[in-house]
Amino acid sequence: xxxxxxxxxxxxxxxxxxDPIHPRRYRELYRKEGAAQAAISGYALALSPKTxxxxxxxxxxxxxxxxxxxxxxxxxxxxxxxRTSMSNSIPATYLQLLRxxxxxxxxxxxxxxxxxxxxxxxxxxxxxxxxxxxxLLALLAGWALYALAALTVPLLGSAxxxxxxxxxxxxxWGLLRWFQKQDGRVFAYYLMHDYAYSAxxxxxxxxxxxxxxxxxxxxxxxxxxxxxxxVLVVGHSSGAHLAVSVLADLIRAGRVPAAGxxxxxxxxxxxxxxxxxxxxxxxxxxxxxxxxxxxxxTWVDVTxxxxxxxxxxxxxxxxxxxxxxxxxxxxxxxxxxxxxLSPARWKALRxxxxxxxxQYLCAFDAPLDYDYFRITAxxxxxxxxxxxxxxxxxxxxxxxxxxxxxxxxxxxxA
Numbered sequence: 400x401x402x403x404x405x406x407x408x409x410x411x412x413x414x415x416x417x418d419p420i421h422p423r424r425y426r427e428l429y430r431k432e433g434a435a436q437a438a439i440s441g442y443a444l445a446l447s448p449k450t451x452x453x454x455x456x457x458x459x460x461x462x463x464x465x466x467x468x469x470x471x472x473x474x475x476x477x478x479x480x481x482r483t484s485m486s487n488s489i490p491a492t493y494l495q496l497l498r499x500x501x502x503x504x505x506x507x508x509x510x511x512x513x514x515x516x517x518x519x520x521x522x523x524x525x526x527x528x529x530x531x532x533x534x535l536l537a538l539l540a541g542w543a544l545y546a547l548a549a550l551t552v553p554l555l556g557s558a559x560x561x562x563x564x565x566x567x568x569x570x571x572w573g574l575l576r577w578f579q580k581q582d583g584r585v586f587a588y589y590l591m592h593d594y595a596y597s598a599x600x601x602x603x604x605x606x607x608x609x610x611x612x613x614x615x616x617x618x619x620x621x622x623x624x625x626x627x628x629x630v631l632v633v634g635h636s637s638g639a640h641l642a643v644s645v646l647a648d649l650i651r652a653g654r655v656p657a658a659g660x661x662x663x664x665x666x667x668x669x670x671x672x673x674x675x676x677x678x679x680x681x682x683x684x685x686x687x688x689x690x691x692x693x694x695x696x697t698w699v700d701v702t703x704x705x706x707x708x709x710x711x712x713x714x715x716x717x718x719x720x721x722x723x724x725x726x727x728x729x730x731x732x733x734x735x736x737x738x739x740l741s742p743a744r745w746k747a748l749r750x751x752x753x754x755x756x757x758q759y760l761c762a763f764d765a766p767l768d769y770d771y772f773r774i775t776a777x778x779x780x781x782x783x784x785x786x787x788x789x790x791x792x793x794x795x796x797x798x799x800x801x802x803x804x805x806x807x808x809x810x811x812x813a
Contacts, residue, residue, distance in 0.1 A: 404783025409470040409629045410451065410622040410660075411775050414615065414645075416636025416670075417593040419482040422455045422474040428760055429457070429472065436762035436772045444772060449473070453618060459776045466778035475615045477641075480607055485592045489575050492588055495595040496530055502598040508676040511799050515718055518707030519670060522752070523594055529587035537574040541567035586753065593637070597673065602680025604644070616645045620654040623662065629780045631663040636709070636756065639669035639700075640683055643715075646696065647686035655695045662696040663781030665774060666729065667759040668706055671715035678802045685805035688721040691728045697782035698728035701759060701769055705736035705749075708756040712794040720798035721805060732768075732791040739763040 413425060430446050437444040442463040449456040449471060456473035487495065503509040503523070513520045548563020582588040599605070604612065622630045634642030646664055649655055655662055675683050690698065702711040714731050716722050736755065737745055741764040748755055760771055768788060774781060 404780045406628040408627040410627050411472040411631045414475045414634045414638035414642050416638045426457050432761040433772050461776040463777045470776045477611050484596050499595045499598040514799050515713050516710050522708045526587045526590035533578040537571045541571035544570050602674050602677030612645050616649050623659045627660045629661045633665045635667045639666035640671045644686045647690045650695050661780045664698040666700045668709040672710050675719040676800050681804045684721045687716045688723050691716040691726045692723050700729035700731045703734040703736045706755050707752050714796045717796040718799050720800040720803040731794045734769045739767050
């Protein structure tokens with residue numbers, strides 16, 4: 400393929416974060432927000448059914464800067480794994496809460512994460528606080544019912560206490576079930592399951608996820624043999640650390656052809672430290688160190704301080720304490736929400752934390768040097784687009800992680 404940096408055909412692989420929803424939401428988001436960005440920026444963007452293999456995706460035809468570009472976007476789906484991990488009972492969720500809190504607090508990971516950005520740590524503590532508050536309110540309501548029943552003992556006899564106790568327990572359980580059903584608005588259970596999924600194995604990937612990541616790698620490897628100019632992998636939120644390991648495996652295995660398409664990796668709103676700071680995440684730390692020194696790809700990491708759910712401007716390799724000699728990647732810079740969104744729109748979104756976590760995939764009123772649709776459907780490779788882009792001066796690179804091993808801990812003698 401040409402080394403000019405020009406693109407006429409592109410394959411895009413999008414790895415979502417911990418999301419149980421059907422991937423069609425990403426197609427609709429791309430269609431809606433892409434049309435909005437095209438109208439703002441003065442280019443053309445049209446979606447049609449996918450032409451490539453794969454379980455889910457879409458085709459894009461774009462006209463930008465006097466060039467015509469086609470792109471096939473594929474969502475690498477693991478929402479079924481997410482849904483399975485979320486199918487826990489209320490007691491099991493509270494047990495997850497205790498185990499997850501213990502893992503982060505007892506190892507000191509939580510306090511070290513707070514040295515980076517407080518926003519994502521607060522986001523991590525939110526489900527703990529919300530679930531405990533729900534439990535407290537339910538227990539208070541149950542106790543109040545029991546206390547009222549106890550007042551009737553002189554009239555109804557000691558059976559009132561028994562009935563009050565049964566009724567109180569029923570009220571506790573009923574309220575907890577009601578809170579669970581309202582989680583589509585408060586996200587306490589959803590976020591608890593998210594953090595617990597990584598903490599359950601102390602940062603290691605569960606077997607079912609490793610198997611799915613191998614499938615992701617096979618799909619990307621196949622695209623690297625096609626007649627396209629660029630293969631672009633986009634990892635959003637916790638999908639970013641999955642992409643790190645998938646790409647590291649591909650390069651180690653020699654599955655990135657030297658004469659093939661340019662390989663780009665765009666990590667968006669990453670939460671890598673939430674996993675890499677766990678004691679058993681040696682595989683991820685090894686992959687971070689390895690990928691950061693490779694010349695087979697270009698890795699650009701985009702976050703924004705306005706996104707309270709991401710580790711904004713934290714170099715995921717450096718802060719994890721595994722930056723090697725000769726480190727090249729990632730190029731870390733900000734999407735600058737406060738400058739690239741109009742004051743009115745920023746005001747409307749400022750406290751919608753989960754919506755802002757998806758802003759990287761959306762239109763900007765006044766885009767600066769970050770435009771998701773130019774990156775995924777424009778006429779330049781990721782490498783060419785950001786060849787002269789310096790990293791953000793305010794990025795954090797000081798190593799903070801306590802756990803920096805990149806190999807499994809030796810087994811203890813019996």
